[in-house]
Amino acid sequence: MSRPLPTSEDIGKESRGFGQRGPTMETSANPSSDLKIVDQEELPQSKLAIYTRDFERTLIKYNIEARGVHRVLPHECQSLTWRSYLQPFCFWSSVNLAAQNVTLGMLGPHIFALSFRDASLCAFFGSLIGATAVSYIATFGPISGNRTLIFARYTFGWYPSKLLVILNLIVLLGYSMIDLVIAGQILSAVSANGSMSIIVGIIVVAIIGWLITTFGISVFHTYQRYAFIPQLIAFSILYGVSSHNYDLSTPSHGDSRTIIGSRISFLSLTLAAAITYGGAAADYFVYYPPTTPPVALFAISLVSLLCSFTFTYCIGIGLASGIALVPAYSTAYTKSQGALIVAGFTESTSPRNFSTGFGRFLSVVVALGLVANLALPTYSSGIDFQVLGKNFQKVPRVVWNSVGVVLYTVCALAGRGHLAEIFTNFLALMGYWVIIWMGITLEEQFLFRSRIGFRIGIGIKESRKGWGQSYDWTCWDKPEKLPHGIAALVAFLVGWVGAILCMAQVWYVGPIAKLVGEYGADVSPACFSER
Numbered sequence: 001m002s003r004p005l006p007t008s009e010d011i012g013k014e015s016r017g018f019g020q021r022g023p024t025m026e027t028s029a030n031p032s033s034d035l036k037i038v039d040q041e042e043l044p045q046s047k048l049a050i051y052t053r054d055f056e057r058t059l060i061k062y063n064i065e066a067r068g069v070h071r072v073l074p075h076e077c078q079s080l081t082w083r084s085y086l087q088p089f090c091f092w093s094s095v096n097l098a099a100q101n102v103t104l105g106m107l108g109p110h111i112f113a114l115s116f117r118d119a120s121l122c123a124f125f126g127s128l129i130g131a132t133a134v135s136y137i138a139t140f141g142p143i144s145g146n147r148t149l150i151f152a153r154y155t156f157g158w159y160p161s162k163l164l165v166i167l168n169l170i171v172l173l174g175y176s177m178i179d180l181v182i183a184g185q186i187l188s189a190v191s192a193n194g195s196m197s198i199i200v201g202i203i204v205v206a207i208i209g210w211l212i213t214t215f216g217i218s219v220f221h222t223y224q225r226y227a228f229i230p231q232l233i234a235f236s237i238l239y240g241v242s243s244h245n246y247d248l249s250t251p252s253h254g255d256s257r258t259i260i261g262s263r264i265s266f267l268s269l270t271l272a273a274a275i276t277y278g279g280a281a282a283d284y285f286v287y288y289p290p291t292t293p294p295v296a297l298f299a300i301s302l303v304s305l306l307c308s309f310t311f312t313y314c315i316g317i318g319l320a321s322g323i324a325l326v327p328a329y330s331t332a333y334t335k336s337q338g339a340l341i342v343a344g345f346t347e348s349t350s351p352r353n354f355s356t357g358f359g360r361f362l363s364v365v366v367a368l369g370l371v372a373n374l375a376l377p378t379y380s381s382g383i384d385f386q387v388l389g390k391n392f393q394k395v396p397r398v399v400w401n402s403v404g405v406v407l408y409t410v411c412a413l414a415g416r417g418h419l420a421e422i423f424t425n426f427l428a429l430m431g432y433w434v435i436i437w438m439g440i441t442l443e444e445q446f447l448f449r450s451r452i453g454f455r456i457g458i459g460i461k462e463s464r465k466g467w468g469q470s471y472d473w474t475c476w477d478k479p480e481k482l483p484h485g486i487a488a489l490v491a492f493l494v495g496w497v498g499a500i501l502c503m504a505q506v507w508y509v510g511p512i513a514k515l516v517g518e519y520g521a522d523v524s525p526a527c528f529s530e531r
Contacts, residue, residue: 096308105316113253130274131305141285157485172377185338261521272431
């Protein structure tokens with residue numbers, strides 16, 4: 001029998017003591033009882049083990065989630081109700097209805113010189129490919145009870161998978177840095193004459209994001225269930241008051257080959273922005289029961305991701321297309337991308353002018369909405385630090401979350417004046433590894449485990465005999481029972497060779513990418529996973 005979603009206190013009781021294994025754990029005869037930590041004051045322990053155990057008990061006392069990377073067992077899962085099906089849609093909508101995606105959409109017309117139509121189509125199809133991969137990975141949360149990069153151990157093994165963890169940490173902290181910069185830009189632009197510096201905005205939003213993720217997945221999911229509502233209202237109003245300024249007629253700039261290259265590069269950028277969620281997608285659904293229909297979770301996640309990505313991208317594309325037509329837009333963009341969002345609210349030439357204050361209020365709503373996007377990588381970074389190894393598991397998740405917040409806040413303060421460069425150089429580059437890993441995972445699933453491991457099922461029997469059945473999820477922390485990962489590592493490195501040949505960045509254009517147009521085309525996402 002499944003039971004309701006555990007509270008933070010229950011989760012802490014169910015969690016293993018940090019650094020404790022085997023005889024240190026016991027369960028009651030009742031299979032639904034909490035997993036308890038045996039009192040081991042009489043056993044010899046290091047000072048670090050004693051300190052971390054006491055700190056864990058303190059977290060539980062204040063209702064903070066103490067569980068880290070440990071597998072969620074079936075009897076610890078929540079009941080499957082209609083709200084369980086609604087939650088993934090609300091979750092991904094809250095994450096993606098964010099100013100970060102609006103500013104990313106601006107790069108289509110402004111950096112790649114694409115028309116509104118070309119940029120919108122590229123954004124749609126890039127989002128579709130990336131969202132499909134993310135939705136697929138999300139289905140392994142309920143099936144396995146394991147976090148995303150624990151699942152990667154079943155292909156890459158114990159030691160090679162650590163490389164993926166490090167790369168994912170860079171992605172998570174990098175995206176968090178971008179969120180803070182954009183939030184700081186918007187809050188600064190809203191303040192009277194820019195009296196509030198970007199630095200202050202960055203720090204304020206970082207603190208809010210840290211507070212939400214510190215209390216664990218229960219508070220995190222509750223926040224994400226409703227966070228998309230004010231964002232949807234604000235962005236709908238933004239579209240309504242600014243859409244008449246969008247340039248829908250000017251064609252893409254350049255000769256035919258250059259336009260093709262620009263289309264491919266922008267599609268690759270939007271694909272990379274979407275698919276990077278794949279490194280953490282299963283983390284947020286591990287408390288779903290194994291009986292969760294994988295097709296339902298996949299479809300709900302895909303629809304939510306695709307709709308929210310496309311909606312916000314198109315707003316950004318429209319605002320950027322109007323830079324050449326609306327002087328106020330041009331002036332705002334010279335300050336920052338966040339300032340252009342504020343200008344979309346406040347510099348409307350329509351009779352409905354929001355510059356009297358309501359537009360600035362909505363701009364603040366949009367800025368604070370970035371907290372929902374920020375909470376996702378912040379929470380998962382704490383998990384991924386623990387995935388690095390058993391010694392890292394001795395440090396509670398909340399501590400690693402705090403370390404991550406400090407790191408990306410410092411980076412945001414240092415890079416606050418270079419957002420466009422970070423977008424174009426960082427996002428696509430970090431998306432490469434996820435696509436390579438995704439290709440290897442799909443090969444493992446469909447080619448090597450397909451005889452026993454992949455049949456889409458709905459009920460409990462089909463779920464356990466179908467999707468993911470060929471994996472032994474109980475050996476997630478047993479290196480001797482995991483694959484060595486040599487073949488996966490070699491394939492991963494070969495994939496990177498293909499990426500280098502096909503990438504087109506400001507600082508480097510590969511020999512294959514140079515063949516497309518004047519500026520080259522980032523064809524890596526289409527090519528480098530074909531090893």
